[in-house]
Amino acid sequence: MFDVVFRNFGFLMGGLWVTVKLSIFALVGGIFLGMLVGLARLSKKPWVYYPITGYVNFLRNVPLILVIFWFYFVMPILVGQAIDPFPSAVISFIVFEATYFGEIFRAGYQTISRDLINASYSTGLTYAQTARYISIPIAFRRMLPSLITQSIVTFQDTSLAFVIGLPELVRRASIVDNLEVRSIQLFGFAAMVYFIFCYVGSRSSRHFEEKSRKANIL
Amino acid sequence: MIEIKNVSKWFGDFQVLTEINETIDRGQTVVICGPSGSGKSTLLRCINGLEPYQKGEIIVDGTSLNDPKVNRYKLREKIGMVFQRFELYPHMTALQNVTLAPIKVRKWPKKKAEEKAMQLLERVGIPEKAHSHPANLSGGQQQRVAIARSLAMEPAYMMFDEPTSALDPEMIKEVLDVMIDLAKEGMTMLCVTHEMGFAREVADEIIFMDAGRIVERGTYEEFFNNPQTQRAKDFLSQILQ
Amino acid sequence: MGLAYEFDWSVLWRQPYGIWLIKGLGLTIMIGIIAWVIALSLGIFVGTLRVTPYRGLRFLGTAYVEILRNIPLLVQLFFWFYAGPMIFGETISRQINQISGLNIYVAIVGLGLYTSSRVAEHVRAGFASIHRDQYQAVLSTGMNQAQMYCHVIIPYSLRLIIPPLTTEFLTIFKNTSVAMTIGVAELTFQSYRIDADTFHGLEATSGAMIVYLLLGLTVVRCMGLVEKKFKIPGLVGR
Numbered sequence: 001m002f003d004v005v006f007r008n009f010g011f012l013m014g015g016l017w018v019t020v021k022l023s024i025f026a027l028v029g030g031i032f033l034g035m036l037v038g039l040a041r042l043s044k045k046p047w048v049y050y051p052i053t054g055y056v057n058f059l060r061n062v063p064l065i066l067v068i069f070w071f072y073f074v075m076p077i078l079v080g081q082a083i084d085p086f087p088s089a090v091i092s093f094i095v096f097e098a099t100y101f102g103e104i105f106r107a108g109y110q111t112i113s114r115d116l117i118n119a120s121y122s123t124g125l126t127y128a129q130t131a132r133y134i135s136i137p138i139a140f141r142r143m144l145p146s147l148i149t150q151s152i153v154t155f156q157d158t159s160l161a162f163v164i165g166l167p168e169l170v171r172r173a174s175i176v177d178n179l180e181v182r183s184i185q186l187f188g189f190a191a192m193v194y195f196i197f198c199y200v201g202s203r204s205s206r207h208f209e210e211k212s213r214k215a216n217i218l
Numbered sequence: 219m220i221e222i223k224n225v226s227k228w229f230g231d232f233q234v235l236t237e238i239n240e241t242i243d244r245g246q247t248v249v250i251c252g253p254s255g256s257g258k259s260t261l262l263r264c265i266n267g268l269e270p271y272q273k274g275e276i277i278v279d280g281t282s283l284n285d286p287k288v289n290r291y292k293l294r295e296k297i298g299m300v301f302q303r304f305e306l307y308p309h310m311t312a313l314q315n316v317t318l319a320p321i322k323v324r325k326w327p328k329k330k331a332e333e334k335a336m337q338l339l340e341r342v343g344i345p346e347k348a349h350s351h352p353a354n355l356s357g358g359q360q361q362r363v364a365i366a367r368s369l370a371m372e373p374a375y376m377m378f379d380e381p382t383s384a385l386d387p388e389m390i391k392e393v394l395d396v397m398i399d400l401a402k403e404g405m406t407m408l409c410v411t412h413e414m415g416f417a418r419e420v421a422d423e424i425i426f427m428d429a430g431r432i433v434e435r436g437t438y439e440e441f442f443n444n445p446q447t448q449r450a451k452d453f454l455s456q457i458l459q
Numbered sequence: 460m461g462l463a464y465e466f467d468w469s470v471l472w473r474q475p476y477g478i479w480l481i482k483g484l485g486l487t488i489m490i491g492i493i494a495w496v497i498a499l500s501l502g503i504f505v506g507t508l509r510v511t512p513y514r515g516l517r518f519l520g521t522a523y524v525e526i527l528r529n530i531p532l533l534v535q536l537f538f539w540f541y542a543g544p545m546i547f548g549e550t551i552s553r554q555i556n557q558i559s560g561l562n563i564y565v566a567i568v569g570l571g572l573y574t575s576s577r578v579a580e581h582v583r584a585g586f587a588s589i590h591r592d593q594y595q596a597v598l599s600t601g602m603n604q605a606q607m608y609c610h611v612i613i614p615y616s617l618r619l620i621i622p623p624l625t626t627e628f629l630t631i632f633k634n635t636s637v638a639m640t641i642g643v644a645e646l647t648f649q650s651y652r653i654d655a656d657t658f659h660g661l662e663a664t665s666g667a668m669i670v671y672l673l674l675g676l677t678v679v680r681c682m683g684l685v686e687k688k689f690k691i692p693g694l695v696g697r
Contacts, residue, residue: 061629061675062668063636066647070668073660077464118268119305119364123319123371124295133318138309156531162640163651170534174541183542191530191538198529 004182005189015172016193022089022158022168027151029094034101041106056099065160068092072164089161097154104150108143109135141212148205152198159194169193219243220265220375220408225274227257227264234260235271236430244374247407249417252427253453258410261427262377265408266290266297279374295323298368302380304360306352312339312363313348316370323371331370338366342396358389365396376400378409412457414442426450470659471666480663483649484670490567490645491632497571498631499624502578503617507608509579510586520579527576532637536569540641566638574631581623585616618689625682629675646670 005012040052059067071092075083112135120130159170167175173186180186220242227235235257242248250258263269265276267283267290276283278293306315316335320326326334339345342362344355352360361381368376378397382390394416401407401420411417417424417438424441426434426449434441434450445451470476508520527535540562544552555561589612597607617624639648650667654660 058668058672061633061672063633063647063671065636065639066650066664066667066671069647069651069654069660070664073654073664077661113303113305115301115303116305116307118263119299119301119367120307121268121291122266122294122297122299123367124291124323125319126291129322133322134307138307141309152529156529159531159533160637162533170531170537174537177541183538184545187534187538187542191534194531194534195526195529199525202529 002185002189004176004180004185008176011176012169012172012189015167015169018086018166019155019158019168022086022093022161022166023151023155025090026093026097026154026158029090030097030101030154031147033094033098035105037098037102038105038109041102042109052102056102059096059099064092064096064157065163067096068160068164071095085161085164085166089158089164089166093154093157093161097150097157100150100153101147104143104146105139107146108139111142112139145205145209148201148208152201155201156194156198219277219279220406221275221277222261222265223275223277225261225264225271225276227260227269227271227273234430235264238274238432240425240432240435242375242406242408244406245404246422247401247405247409247420248423248425249421250408250410250425250427251412251414251417251453251457252433255429256427257430258427259379262299262379262408262410265377266294266299291323295371296373297375297377298371298373299377300361300364300368300379300381302383304352304357304364304384306360306364306367308352311349311351312344312355312366315352315363316367319367320370335366335370338369339363341369342366343392356389357385358392361385361389361393362396365393365400375406375408378407378411380410380412382411382413414457418442426453428453464661466662467657467659468662468666470653470657470662476653476657476663479644479649479652480646480666480670483644483646484674486563486643487632487635487645488674490563490570490635490638490643493567494570494574494635495628495631497568498574498578498627501571501575503582503613505575506579506582506586507613509583511604524576524579527573528580532570532573532634533640535573536566536637536641539569540565562638562641562643565641566635566643570631570634570638574627574634577627577630578624581620581627582616584623585620586612588619589616618686621682621686621689625679625686628682629678632674632678633671 037052037056040048041056043049043052068089072083072085072088075088075091116138117130117135120134121127125133158168161168162171162174165171169190173190177183177186220240222238222240225235225238226233238261240248250261252258260269264271264283265278267288271283278296281288281293283293306312307318310318313332313335316338317328317331320331320334321328336345336348339348342365344359344362347355347359347363352363355363365381381397382393385393390413394413397407397409397416398420407420409416409421421438423435424438425432426441426445426447428449433447434445441450442454445454471480505520505523508516509524511517543565544555546552547555558564594607594612597611598604602610635643635645636647638645639651642648644652646667650663651660653663657663
């Protein structure tokens with residue numbers, strides 16, 4: 001019954017690979033940019049805080065599909081020539097997801113109490129050493145569950161790159177569907193793949209959270 | 219010697235320290251007490267440069283904190299500080315908490331740092347907890363690790379900011395015992411505390427602060443048996459209940 | 460940097476493009492509101508299921524939530540739209556596919572289902588944050604479980620979760636844009652259509668972004684009024 005899936009397995013898996021590639025780029029860029037955004041949102045300098053806050057609040061109110069389109073239209077103008085959907089999608093995702101990761105980092109940085117940092121300073125450690133050995137490792141462990149949850153959301157969001165023709169999993173499933181009209185099997189298959197990845201991802205995150213809670217190193 | 223000359227500090231419009239004058243000689247133990255909000259903790263943090271002050275001068279062993287070129291980190295190596303909520307690094311074991319600064323700041327090799335750390339942990343009475351994480355230690359044990367952590371940098375001065383206020387009553391004694399030993403060995407100590415038993419045993423001077431000012435000072439006997447100001451009398455009657 | 464691109468912002472109001480955008484906005488709002496009603500009712504129901512003392516019901520609730528939130532909305536819409544009719548067999552599916560506006564109905568139901576799983580999670584969190592003693596206090600006055608939930612717990616926890624529900628309401632309007640992939644002519648679709656016609660997609664999408672922003676502000680303002688009206692005195696608010 002699922003032979004349409006098996007017959008086109010290579011093609012469909014190629015789509016999964018594009019999805020995974022896009023997700024990895026989006027996550028690496030989004031997390032890195034998010035770290036900077038989070039720091040900026042804690043800044044006391046108005047010329048840093050207000051523009052970044054404006055950017056975060058703006059993007060969180062707009063649909064991702066629209067952002068994907070916007071970059072797809074803007075990039076050729078800036079670059080001067082037509083652009084591939086993949087790089088355009090990568091940039092859209094990095095800019096968009098960084099707003100969510102930024103909020104996670106901002107909340108994470110704030111869980112480090114002032115006196116913990118003072119305690120580190122009073123043993124003679126510098127700002128940089130305190131950040132490296134104390135603040136960042138502790139904040140990171142506390143943020144890890146949220147980071148994983150948001151990563152799963154990003155992984156799901158990559159399906160929206162469909163609209164600029166990116167040959168990821170869903171688009172490939174619908175290409176095959178146009179030919180063979182086995183919608184239940186094809187989209188059911190896509191649904192299952194996403195479900196497995198995301199369910200396993202969130203389960204392991206919960207498991208990790210339980211484990212570190214028990215080991216009390218949070 | 220720590221000299222505090224006419225120091226005043228504001229948080230915005232609110233004046234939190236007003237014309238504080240005090241000298242602490244080597245080997246002395248000074249206890250600061252007073253109602254909450256009187257600026258005691260803030261004063262401690264001004265001394266090791268964690269908080270800035272707007273007027274006056276603090277001089278530690280000849281180095282003035284007003285000097286813009288002063289190296290605050292070097293200064294903090296000289297002055298150890300113990301906090302009310304212990305503030306141990308939760309992701310490190312007790313041993314790692316103690317060895318971090320000597321390794322990263324003094325550049326000691328790991329072995330030397332660990333030997334010294336174990337000595338200190340023995341001195342505060344919990345060598346067996348060296349490889350435990352703070353969450354697996356009682357409050358009293360955590361505070362003793364915090365004291366060992368500060369001592370690891372071989373400071374000339376030790377400051378304590380209400381070290382026993384966050385502890386259950388059964389654990390206060392173990393921490394105070396460590397502090398009393400330290401004082402008797404000749405460490406110069408500046409303690410913000412309400413533990414008058416400790417003050418009676420080792421304090422050379424008691425300072426009473428209220429609303430940002432030093433209102434009274436004297437020896438333990440002078441302060442307790444003959445408080446001069448009304449505010450000091452009120453405070454004493456409250457804590458002696 | 461000489462850009463060889465001439466901006467043409469009039470695509471936002473020139474006919475027929477202005478009308479397209481307005482119609483698109485209208486569809487966005489309608490889909491969003493109806494889907495939200497579905498999401499709220501189903502979400503409260505499923506969220507309550509997950510805290511009942513019956514393991515079977517709890518499992519059903521958990522399965523519902525886990526399936527709907529681990530599959531992207533796009534895949535769900537595609538599944539219901541393309542595969543959905545086929546479940547009923549050849550003949551009926553052909554009839555279903557004749558229904559005009561099918562994609563709008565599918566979008567509303569699909570979006571409603573997807574969002575209901577998220578609402579269910581918020582509802583469950585709301586219940587969990589109510590102290591256990593509160594439950595016992597209500598039961599000790601003689602009410603049974605169902606009455607307790609209906610008259611005390613649900614109204615109370617709903618007020619607690621108004622902030623996260625506001626976020627979900629905002630999200631639902633943003634998610635209506637996914638319906639464009641099954642041909643629903645909502646706001647995002649229209650801005651894309653303007654590009655197909657005029658090649659000035661940048662202006663069209665920028666304009667659409669502003670509209671979504673205004674829509675979001677309106678939603679936040681409305682939910683703020685709701686929160687004020689149902690405020691529980693003494694509870695720490697935002």
